[in-house]
Amino acid sequence: MRWTCLNARSFSSTTFFKQIHLFSPLSHGIQSYCYHSTNKSAIRLLHAKAVKSGSFQNLSVANYILSLSVKSQYLDYAQKAFDEIPDRDVRTWTILMSGYARIGASRMVLDLFRGMQIEGVLPNQYTLSSVLKCCSSVSDLQTGKGIHGWILRNGINLDVVLENSILDVYVKCGDFDYAKKLFELMVEKDAVSWNIMVGAYLHVGDMEKSLNMFRSLPYKEVSSWNTIIDGLMQNGYERTGLELLYEMVKNGPAFNKVTFSIALVLVSSLYIMELGRQIHGRILRLGLQKDGFVRTSLIDMYCKCGKMEKASMIFRKMPLNGVRTQNSKITFDESMTEIVSWSSMVSGYVRNGEYEEAMKLFISMVGEQVEVDKFTTTSIVSACANAGNLELGRQIHAYVLKVGYTIDVHLSSSLVDMYAKCGCWDDAWTTFKQTANLNVVLWTSMITGCALHGQGRQAVCLFEQMMREGIKPNEVTFVGVLTACSHAGLLEEGCKYFRLMKEVYGIKPGFEHFTCMVDLYGRAGHLDKAKDFIHENGISHLSGVWRSFLSSCRLHKNIEMGKWVSETLLQLEPLDAGTYILLSNMCAASDSWEEAAKVRSLMQKRRVNKVPGQSWIQLKNQVHTFVMGDRSHPQDKEIYSYLDELIGTLKGIGYSSDVKLVTQDVEEEQREVLLGYHSEKLAIVYGIISTTSEIPIRIMKNLRVCTDCHSFIKFTSQLLHREIIVRDIHRFHHFKHGQCSCGDYW
Numbered sequence: 001m002r003w004t005c006l007n008a009r010s011f012s013s014t015t016f017f018k019q020i021h022l023f024s025p026l027s028h029g030i031q032s033y034c035y036h037s038t039n040k041s042a043i044r045l046l047h048a049k050a051v052k053s054g055s056f057q058n059l060s061v062a063n064y065i066l067s068l069s070v071k072s073q074y075l076d077y078a079q080k081a082f083d084e085i086p087d088r089d090v091r092t093w094t095i096l097m098s099g100y101a102r103i104g105a106s107r108m109v110l111d112l113f114r115g116m117q118i119e120g121v122l123p124n125q126y127t128l129s130s131v132l133k134c135c136s137s138v139s140d141l142q143t144g145k146g147i148h149g150w151i152l153r154n155g156i157n158l159d160v161v162l163e164n165s166i167l168d169v170y171v172k173c174g175d176f177d178y179a180k181k182l183f184e185l186m187v188e189k190d191a192v193s194w195n196i197m198v199g200a201y202l203h204v205g206d207m208e209k210s211l212n213m214f215r216s217l218p219y220k221e222v223s224s225w226n227t228i229i230d231g232l233m234q235n236g237y238e239r240t241g242l243e244l245l246y247e248m249v250k251n252g253p254a255f256n257k258v259t260f261s262i263a264l265v266l267v268s269s270l271y272i273m274e275l276g277r278q279i280h281g282r283i284l285r286l287g288l289q290k291d292g293f294v295r296t297s298l299i300d301m302y303c304k305c306g307k308m309e310k311a312s313m314i315f316r317k318m319p320l321n322g323v324r325t326q327n328s329k330i331t332f333d334e335s336m337t338e339i340v341s342w343s344s345m346v347s348g349y350v351r352n353g354e355y356e357e358a359m360k361l362f363i364s365m366v367g368e369q370v371e372v373d374k375f376t377t378t379s380i381v382s383a384c385a386n387a388g389n390l391e392l393g394r395q396i397h398a399y400v401l402k403v404g405y406t407i408d409v410h411l412s413s414s415l416v417d418m419y420a421k422c423g424c425w426d427d428a429w430t431t432f433k434q435t436a437n438l439n440v441v442l443w444t445s446m447i448t449g450c451a452l453h454g455q456g457r458q459a460v461c462l463f464e465q466m467m468r469e470g471i472k473p474n475e476v477t478f479v480g481v482l483t484a485c486s487h488a489g490l491l492e493e494g495c496k497y498f499r500l501m502k503e504v505y506g507i508k509p510g511f512e513h514f515t516c517m518v519d520l521y522g523r524a525g526h527l528d529k530a531k532d533f534i535h536e537n538g539i540s541h542l543s544g545v546w547r548s549f550l551s552s553c554r555l556h557k558n559i560e561m562g563k564w565v566s567e568t569l570l571q572l573e574p575l576d577a578g579t580y581i582l583l584s585n586m587c588a589a590s591d592s593w594e595e596a597a598k599v600r601s602l603m604q605k606r607r608v609n610k611v612p613g614q615s616w617i618q619l620k621n622q623v624h625t626f627v628m629g630d631r632s633h634p635q636d637k638e639i640y641s642y643l644d645e646l647i648g649t650l651k652g653i654g655y656s657s658d659v660k661l662v663t664q665d666v667e668e669e670q671r672e673v674l675l676g677y678h679s680e681k682l683a684i685v686y687g688i689i690s691t692t693s694e695i696p697i698r699i700m701k702n703l704r705v706c707t708d709c710h711s712f713i714k715f716t717s718q719l720l721h722r723e724i725i726v727r728d729i730h731r732f733h734h735f736k737h738g739q740c741s742c743g744d745y746w
Contacts, residue, residue: 456488
């Protein structure tokens, strides 16, 4: 068999239409429409005419129809036409393979190549180059070596393009030693050859060698600059990459679209907003803002720099493809940039804490029939978790199962986190158990969920099981298990894990670890140990640990130490409202009304405003928010009437108001009135009158639930046989049959 190398352009459209005229008097209009448009029906019409007249048996005609289908990206129809061609030549196979390669279907290309070999059709250089690129993309070294061997055995003349493809296979598949030998033996090297080797050294982390090779390049094209700057950034050398970017501006070639994209990613990683604006200005002057690749990079840069309004402005100018009609189509690249743009916006809103906007945009994304990838799904599940939107979170989980996505550990950990933060502990546990190949992220999500729900013992058991299975805990894992120990009063276990973190795993304690330990000692009543721990570890400059300490002083009614802690805390954060409130409440609880008044007066003098307590409940996709004594709800009369009646009934079974919580010097009867209309009570009553008894009532509150409301909810769950789940600023409380999951330790 001889080596065949056909010219891809040897068969022109003119030749094709001359042959078409031999079997059918098609009008010039249809010919032109088919050749210049991507209308599927026109391609089918030509195909049908060719088959009917018998001209489809002419290989040139068949190849042209196949080429037209591939260029129009109708690969399903191209595959059908390909299967109908009886005697396929190298061009037939290469046309179809190039179509699949263009959309990244590398495995399909390799399968076709094997079929081509079975049929005895010899590849040309274009075919070999395409197949080698696919070997690189899927790291198929065996096939790549086989093709290289076949080329050598048959004495094929290697041009620089084909040699580069072979070189890239060895680099991408990890055979770096052979790649170096091959590079040294190459007689002709172009910019691509050098870029491949620079990228190879970057891939193995040899920054010095890659930079030296870049400096020694005989000519530095824009692609060479792009390779080195991007590689340095990917390896954590952003500042070095930035220096090279400035050097490129001064002495290098003009930026292309890829350079602008890399520069924008570099800007976002270093948070240099002003440089980002300058790059954006350059893009506008060059008229590149309409390019999908550049536009997506701009959106991502502004999202990561926290400028969501700017990102949204660029996103809104993006041409929407909308709902696809039968004959409408967009290119593969356009489709990908559209998906990435939507995904960047959704994740940007989540990253910047704008969860409601993220959820709205996600719903629009589904409505516009934009493909939702796993990254976007994971981001929106995180938004549901942080916003406490259980209903949407469940719908997304159902959507994932419906479309057949494989739930990997990243998505699974987000689902576990979502169910845990939305109060569905059983669903979180079920998702965890159904996931194979558990990693540290998923274990950490579950341990943190245990801490959030007051399941301290279970968190400890999971942590021990994780270590037995050889999973190494990280910093976040230890925060989770220490929090669990703190919330459950497991002092001995918490101290043990803190030592384990430092001495066995070599993890340096951070702010959150120290705060957990202070909280652990304080909640357990060891206030002196908490004080000593702060000084011994040199963390007296961290306001968070003092705030935790002050909460413990209030919990154990140690006013003297509380005053000392609050004075220290106010030196660090003189405008922190929480410190004034805690100290004032401590004084009021001990009937030290003058002291409480002084604290409130100081607060007013310094113009420090208290964050009002709010509770909310979501029913039928609508969020109902309440504040203490709120009368703005449309059903306020019904709510207050039911609440007054409920409190009276609860007193008959043992409930009594904890009037010491009232921070105003008023009569006891007035104190009861003030306590009776706390926001969580109003929200719970609205839940009771709006749902059936089988449905759990889920409440969220922005502050710590007070002891009186805690007692009220316990008695309510006992009287009405209702499950009530309250998420406050620190944790979840599951009330059922008159008991709370926290065991009254919170």
